[in-house]
């Protein structure tokens with residue numbers, strides 16, 4: 190009996206306790222929605238409304254818009270207000286029961302924090318605490334906070350109903366080892382056609398990357414499925430929350446490998462409540478900055494050559510040039526070439542004036558090299574020409590020559606003077622560099638015979654063309670980023686990264702990649718030291734070695750494919766066991782029927798299934814076969830901008846970055862996958878796309894890469 194005479198309340202079981210708490214929080218959210226300003230409704234017929242928008246009204250509307258955004262967040266929170274709870278007792282303070290959600294929620298009348306935003310400093314404990322001892326700490330603006338944890342709980346709420354409560358740590362109770370039961374439950378889910386947020390299950394190593402200092406470039410080597418893409422997107426959301434005064438979403442960019450990949454990841458940031466971050470490919474960015482003065486050929490052609498079963502002669506001889514163009518040394522040689530050009534750029538001799546004495550060569554050189562030295566080259570030339578023209582106009586005025594013919598003469602003389610300068614367009618300058626630089630040639634550039642048609646260049650030409658553009662025009666303030674994320678960075682050359690640095694002077698970079706997946710090895714960097722060397726002021730290098738995507742069986746199988754080639758880091762699987770990997774012989778004549786049979790079985794139990802082929806031609810053949818059999822399958826090609834989910838037929842090299850519940854890799858024989866590093870990487874990429882089930886079909890003899898993996 191308590192002192193007041195009411196009996197003490199028996200401890201509720203966790204589910205009942207959370208059900209009661211959820212009800213209270215939902216009531217608070219509803220109360221918050223009831224109160225607060227609303228967006229004024231504008232009368233569509235009120236023609237004077239625009240004029241009535243005085244400064245005060247505009248300010249009111251801005252406030253009301255913010256309030257409306259907040260109401261939108263609260264409505265979302267009604268469906269799923271939080272996903273976790275951590276009971277944390279800071280040293281010398283009372284115990285705090287912290288509920289963590291996608292956004293912070295305050296009590297509508299007391300202002301007290303009811304739900305903590307996942308990005309808040311204290312929420313970090315929820316992610317960094319792994320149950321090894323009860324001590325925990327986090328960095329707060331006022332310094333480090335230390336304390337102890339007595340409970341870590343995962344809570345699933347769907348559409349306002351409590352669905353699941355899982356305790357991963359209870360002080361004083363024996364813990365279930367290192368296996369995070371809730372994580373495994375989440376990983377076992379089927380996946381749709383989009384990547385999703387992981388706020389509820391961010392792991393300690395991922396949390397460190399997400400919260401890493403924005404001012405230190407961070408370089409992340411992460412195995413397939415370690416969550417690199419996902420973590421990068423969460424990091425953007427975190428940085429925006431943490432530095433609202435310094436960072437703007439529309440000034441952050443994520444460089445992804447293809448337009449289809451951009452589509453695939455497009456939902457994560459909105460799920461995290463972040464809009465406006467630029468998501469693009471390097472090629473699309475470069476072409477826009479270059480004002481589309483050049484075009485790229487059909488990307489499929491290059492990929493067909495690159496991944497042909499027999500290396501094409503033409504591609505092999507291009508290969509050396511592709512490598513060379515990606516080197517920093519080549520970029521530096523280009524910069525030296527430009528400097529030299531700059532020194533010799535001013536036309537020789539005095540410039541004759543149509544109305545008076547010539548302007549001396551020394552004066553022109555002084556204007557260009559000294560007085561306008563702070564401007565980019567193209568502006569300097571334009572300023573010099575404009576100044577000469579102004580000088581002639583003054584001379585004419587002083588001499589009383591005002592007739593139209595004089596003006597025409599001056600304009601013609603200015604044009605003549607401009608023609609005396611070298612052609613200041615990126616492509617002719619680049620061509621001249623290619624002619625001079627040992628080992629490079631003009632073969633990547635196609636100038637169509639048709640008048641007015643734009644020249645074609647290859648992707649590896651773009652960093653060098655951008656460097657020339659920077660020299661000519663400088664960097665436009667509109668192209669300056671506050672933070673740059675490079676995903677699938679193993680396909681970026683050092684020249685790509687170096688040239689991008691000019692667009693992000695703060696060098697706030699997150700660079701993520703996996704050298705085991707560098708199937709475009711001639712185009713990308715060779716090792717992480719090369720990337721580190723690009724940031725002499727310092728950078729942080731992190732390895733993420735746990736693969737969350739695939740089952741234990743799939744990760745182990747994929748590792749064995751790579752092992753003979755001695756990769757630097759092998760993936761460690763999360764202990765999520767599933768079906769064994771199936772390696773199945775099929776007859777040449779029966780291979781389509783076999784695939785159809787497996788496909789229809791797979792698509793019953795999975796949301797996304799991929800048939801991975803070795804070449805694009807094969808993908809067309811298998812796709813046609815599926816259509817003829819009435820199967821609704823999508824062919825994914827290099828020009829694709831959208832990923833549908835369902836059954837996809839994909840050349841293996843285009844599947845990079847994507848994932849599927851089930852993967853059937855066809856033609857896994859020795860003629861399609863040879864025992865060399867490139868084919869091993871292709872096969873590895875293919876196998877690591879599977880979340881739950883992986884099946885390899887082959888005719889005749891299996892690829893030696895598979896024989897090794899099976900026999901081990």
Ligand SMILES: Nc1ncnc2c1ncn2[C@@H]1O[C@H](COP(=O)(O)OP(=O)(O)OP(=O)(O)O)[C@@H](O)[C@H]1O
Pocket residue numbers: 372375376380384385386387390391392395411412413414415416417418419420703737738845846847848877
């Ligand atoms: N902490 C986590 N909790 C739940 N799911 C996770 C977690 N980390 C990663 N995943 C899941 O693992 C899968 C792989 O993530 P992601 O695609 O970001 O990895 P990646 O390292 O970029 O892979 P790859 O290099 O193979 O493209 C995704 O389905 C993602 O949701």
